[in-house]
Amino acid sequence: MDNIELNHKSVWLGAKKTLANELPPRTFSTWFEPISPIAINDNELVLEVPSQFFFEWIENRYRDTIETAVKEQLKKDITVKYTIAASGAVGNTIEQNTKDDAYNGEKKYRKTAINENYTFSNYIEGANNQFAKAAALSVAESPGEKSFNPLTVYGGVGLGKTHLLHAIGNRLLANNNNYNIICASSEKFTLDFISGIQKSKTIEFSKFYRRADVLLIDDIQFFQGKEQTQEQFFHTFNELYQTGKQIVLTADKYPGDMKGLDERLLSRFNSGLAVDIQPPDFETRVAILLEKAEQNGLSLPYAMIEFMATHIKNNIRELESTIIRVLAYSSLTNMEINEELVKKVVKERLGQRFVSEITIEDIVRRISEVTSISEEHIVGKSRKMEYVEARQMAAYLCREILGASLSSIGLYFGGRDHTTILHACNNIANKLKTNKRIKQIVSSIGSELSATTL
Ligand code: ADP
Ligand code: MG
Secondary structure, three states: OHHHHHHHHHHHHHHHHHHHHHOOHHHHHHHOOOOEEEEEOOOEEEEEEOOHHHHHHHHHHHHHHHHHHHHHHHOOOOEEEEEEOOOOOOOOOHHHHHHHHHHOOOOOOOOOOOOOOOOOOOOOOOOOOHHHHHHHHHHHHOOOOOOOOOEEEEEOOOOOHHHHHHHHHHHHHHHOOOOOEEEEEHHHHHHHHHHHHHOOOHHHHHHHHHOOOEEEEEOHHHHOOOHHHHHHHHHHHHHHHHOOOEEEEEEOOOHHHOOOOOHHHHHHHHOOEEEEEOOOOHHHHHHHHHHHHHHOOOOOOHHHHHHHHHHOOOOHHHHHHHHHHHHHHHHHHOOOOOHHHHHHHHHHHHHHHOOOOOOHHHHHHHHHHHHOOOHHHHHOOOOOHHHHHHHHHHHHHHHHHHOOOHHHHHHHOOOOOHHHHHHHHHHHHHHHHHOHHHHHHHHHHHHHHHOOOO
């Protein structure tokens, strides 16, 4: 084991020397100093990078440079793989923990791998995550007491599951009631289990996890198909559950829909509460961007925030990395942060998906052309039936194509309030089912404009 450790470290150290000679100092210190070597075997060297953004940056720009430098060290072909650090994690290994315990007999084990940046207070609430947040808060305030056991938070990538899980941990730590909180990804659990087997320390492994008062396990979908690990987890789960300890899990889909999980485990998961997180709506995306910009010390005009929120829709991590990318670009190229830079970054993120920018005006103009009703009438006050209908179709398309907020559409359409716009959108949505003419207009403008936007 020691030998292997020496190897991946020394290989990376050597490669770093080469890289330091080849690259500008600033580039080297920004992108290469933060990388740590994790493991090596015959075919692969595993490097840990701080974030997804970092990974993409390295992958796109320096993949070959790194591989060449590593191959040079080893004098043979090897693949370089990356893993993303659980940022801010203390990253204990089981070995350290047992040692700590032996030395501080009395002191209760408190160290965790909880990212202190993920709290409830910086978790923006929207209709998409309200219920999940409320359930998480309730569990953090009274773990093990409610019927929310286990609590499973599920939803798509980058929607804030890990954030919520760690927020529970942080709240528990802040309340300071001496709970032993163990937080790990299912991958960490699996690795710990495997390394327990390798080192004949499976008993330590079980003891470690079974000492939890609160067990937080991220991404249980990675347990799929790993029978032995599931078996271990099942026992850990039962023991904790039966003694009233709180368990919180996250998953990328509803646990009941997961394949390759033991039936017993599934029925355990299903005995508690499962709550989902949906993609955020426009208003929530704006709120998140404002928060992330502030966290990163970036002050952006509201129009740019709205621009990002309009185009980046399904993934909060992507919203966040857009902000970081804007910062990185401006610092690396000494370019001022302005509309042009923001658009460039958003376009780059969206790649082929982003061809041109559609605005509310464009939609109104197309409706006007197709219906022969003037733009003034469409955005005006008249209640004449055909004007109202054109106005409602335009509002509906603004919502569908641009994902624009009800209030910003209302503002454009003669200062109407958001409930009026909501009514308009619902009205058209209903008419689409029965009214052929409306369906024809909406779908032709819709597909024409969508083809040039996202
Ligand atoms: P998941 O685990 O669902 O893939 P994460 O919890 O890692 O997603 O979230 C991705 C990023 O988005 C994190 O940096 C997180 O802080 C941020 N994030 C997600 N949801 C929110 C939210 N509601 N408010 C603020 N930040 C959020
Ligand atoms: Mg996650």
